[in-house]
Amino acid sequence: MTAATKQDHIPRYTEAWLSEYLPHIPAIMIDGPKGVGKTQTAMMFAKSVWQLDQESQRESLAANYDVLYDEEKPILLDEWQHLPEVWDRTRRMVDNHIPAGSIILAGSIQSNNPNLHSGAGRIIRHRMRPLSLAERLQFPETISLKDCLMGKVPQKVWLKTDFTFPDYVTEILNSGFPHMRNITNPAVRRNHLDSYLNNITSREFASQGITIRQPEKLRAWMRAYAAAVATTTSYNKMLDAASSGESDKPAKETVIAYREALSSLWLIDDLSYWDLGENYLGKLKQTPKHYLADPALEARLLRLGERDLITGKINNPHDEDYGSTAGRLFESLCALSIRTYANALDAEVSYARTRKGDREIDFIVQLDQSIVAIEVKMSSTVSSEDVSHLNWFAEKVGERVQEKIILTTGDTAYRRKDGVLVVPAALFS
Numbered sequence: 001m002t003a004a005t006k007q008d009h010i011p012r013y014t015e016a017w018l019s020e021y022l023p024h025i026p027a028i029m030i031d032g033p034k035g036v037g038k039t040q041t042a043m044m045f046a047k048s049v050w051q052l053d054q055e056s057q058r059e060s061l062a063a064n065y066d067v068l069y070d071e072e073k074p075i076l077l078d079e080w081q082h083l084p085e086v087w088d089r090t091r092r093m094v095d096n097h098i099p100a101g102s103i104i105l106a107g108s109i110q111s112n113n114p115n116l117h118s119g120a121g122r123i124i125r126h127r128m129r130p131l132s133l134a135e136r137l138q139f140p141e142t143i144s145l146k147d148c149l150m151g152k153v154p155q156k157v158w159l160k161t162d163f164t165f166p167d168y169v170t171e172i173l174n175s176g177f178p179h180m181r182n183i184t185n186p187a188v189r190r191n192h193l194d195s196y197l198n199n200i201t202s203r204e205f206a207s208q209g210i211t212i213r214q215p216e217k218l219r220a221w222m223r224a225y226a227a228a229v230a231t232t233t234s235y236n237k238m239l240d241a242a243s244s245g246e247s248d249k250p251a252k253e254t255v256i257a258y259r260e261a262l263s264s265l266w267l268i269d270d271l272s273y274w275d276l277g278e279n280y281l282g283k284l285k286q287t288p289k290h291y292l293a294d295p296a297l298e299a300r301l302l303r304l305g306e307r308d309l310i311t312g313k314i315n316n317p318h319d320e321d322y323g324s325t326a327g328r329l330f331e332s333l334c335a336l337s338i339r340t341y342a343n344a345l346d347a348e349v350s351y352a353r354t355r356k357g358d359r360e361i362d363f364i365v366q367l368d369q370s371i372v373a374i375e376v377k378m379s380s381t382v383s384s385e386d387v388s389h390l391n392w393f394a395e396k397v398g399e400r401v402q403e404k405i406i407l408t409t410g411d412t413a414y415r416r417k418d419g420v421l422v423v424p425a426a427l428f429s
Contacts, residue, residue, distance in 0.1 A: 010135055010178060013344040014041050014128045018104075022074065025124050026094045027103040031110070032128035033266040033293045034204075035177040035196070038106040039078050041128065046076035046104060052086070053079040065089045073102045080105045087123075094122040109204070110264040129269070130176025130294045132337035134429035137163070142429040143413055143421065145341040145365060148372045148403040153421065159413040163426040165380070168409055169309045172329050175296035176336060186305070193300040197222070205261050217243070219301075221258055225268075225290060226301035230328035230335070232287045232353070235259065267293045271335065274350040274364045280396045283355040295332040304329075327378040331362065334376045334407050334425050338363050341429060352393070361393050372403045376425075380410035387420045394419075 014030065014037075022028060022045060030038045043049060048071040052058050061067070062083060068075060080086050090103050105123070134142060139161070147153050174181065175193065183189040201215045212218055224242035239255050262268045270288035277284045292298050299309070302325070309326040342349045347367035353360040363374040373393050377386055390404040407425040415421050 010037075010131065010181075011138070012037060012041050012128070012135055013132065013340050014126065015044060017126055017344045018042075018045055021124065021126075022101045022104070024100050026098050026100055027090050027105065027123045029105045029107070029123050029125040030128050031107060031125055031266060033130075034108040035179055036128050036130050036293075037178045038108070038128050039076075040178070042076045042078070042104045042106050046074050047072040048075045049078060050076065051078045052082045058083045061086070068093065068103070069098070073099070075103050077103065077105045079107060081107045081109045091122045108265065110266070127266070127343060129336055129340050129343075131178060131181070132176070132340035133171065133333065133426055134337065134341065136171065136176070136181070137426055139427060139429075142427050143423050144429045145338070145347070145372065146345055148405065148421075149345065149347065149365065149367045149370045151370070151402045153403060155415060157413055157415045157421060159427050161411055161424050161426050163424060164411070165378070165409040166306075166310060168330055168333065168378075168425065169306055169326070172295045172309065172333050173299055173306060176294050177296075180296075190300065193296060197297065197300070200262075200265060200267065204265055218258055221255060222262070223301045226292060226298040227325075228290045229295070229298050230289060230291065230331040232285055232289055234287070267297070269293050269336075269339075271363075272350050274352040274361075277352045277364075281352060281354060281359070281393070285353045285355050285357070289351050291332050291335050293336075295329045295336065298332060299329060324378065330378040330409070330425075331376045334374075335363070337425070337428070338365065338374060359389055359392060361389060369400055370402050371397060371400045372405060373401055375406045377406055377408050379408055382406055382408060382410075382416070382420075382422050384418075387416065387418065390420055391418055
């Protein structure tokens with residue numbers, strides 16, 4: 001099929017990744033939830049396109065897979081999971097030594113077909129997330145994660161921005177899904193987010209063979225998950241919060257199915273613990289830190305608007321004191337952004353928290369042996385107490401730590417005397 005006309009779009013980090021890798025790799029897979037821009041980004045590179053969510057194109061390709069050898073390349077196989085056989089066909093084409101830059105697969109669902117080969121060693125995968133802050137704002141002068149990992153940030157730093165706390169609240173609510181960026185009416189945007197969530201429970205679960213007999217219980221569990229954003233709350237506590245006061249609670253197996261289905265749709269984006277940390281920091285908490293794909297989904301599930309987040313008058317269904325919900329949604333926005341920047345560099349992102357909970361580093365970004373430690377603080381000012389965990393971490397880990405960073409809602413990027421970089425989240429890329 002001939003590639004469609006390329007539309008104007010927001011430049012994405014995935015484009016830079018594709019530009020670097022596609023000329024050297026026969027087949028690449030772009031994963032991510034629906035609506036993040038996988039198709040539009042891939043079409044910037046593709047010369048032939050098969051849209052496999054369309055029945056006519058599925059039937060045409062299934063009748064003659066060999067056409068893929070003859071089509072102009074790169075070929076985009078969009079929503080490939082609707083025709084799972086193309087995965088093995090692509091793998092065989094790689095085994096048959098097709099040229100580098102031949103095939104881009106894009107999918108919104110992780111296939112649960114046990115008969116499919118993993119693709120290991122043949123197909124390179126890249127996760128695409130909703131728009132990061134840097135992609136949304138396109139500020140010309142920022143402090144880049146790449147420079148931080150390479151130790152190239154100057155000792156003297158001074159950058160200014162007029163981005164303020166209410167602007168971050170707006171970005172949390174506006175969503176990183178590109179198709180929602182031009183919706184200025186809050187009511188219309190809320191409706192779009194509700195439709196997105198409803199489509200998940202009514203259509204996408206069914207496509208995976210999961211019948212939701214009580215969709216309200218799934219939504220309640222998702223709401224409890226959103227309330228646990230940026231925490232390591234156990235799944236049992238989420239279930240208790242979702243079914244408080246009810247005798248007819250979903251079975252544990254049902255909740256596991258919910259979680260697995262949401263993960264396969266790329267909507268759960270949990271952060272793992274730093275598995276090298278015990279070598280340096282002692283016993284660590286080893287449960288994942290919870291995030292959904294976009295903080296706007298978290299805010300919408302919790303029915304939070306601009307006034308709620310700015311005033312901070314929010315109830316949390318969990319018993320523990322997790323601090324400001326607005327602060328944790330700000331951390332979620334930073335998590336989305338940091339992971340986008342790191343993914344373009346093939347760097348890993350994790351977190352560290354001592355088992356007692358007395359020390360924590362929100363994000364540890366690692367590329368080879370270089371580490372950048374990042375803390376998030378929803379404040380415009382930074383105290384010595386705020387950076388104490390960063391300095392403790394750097395002392396424990398040593399010279400591998402290239403930078404210590406605290407992301408804030410302030411207006412100035414600067415370096416403290418103890419070496420910590422204080423950076424407004426809007427000025428980090």
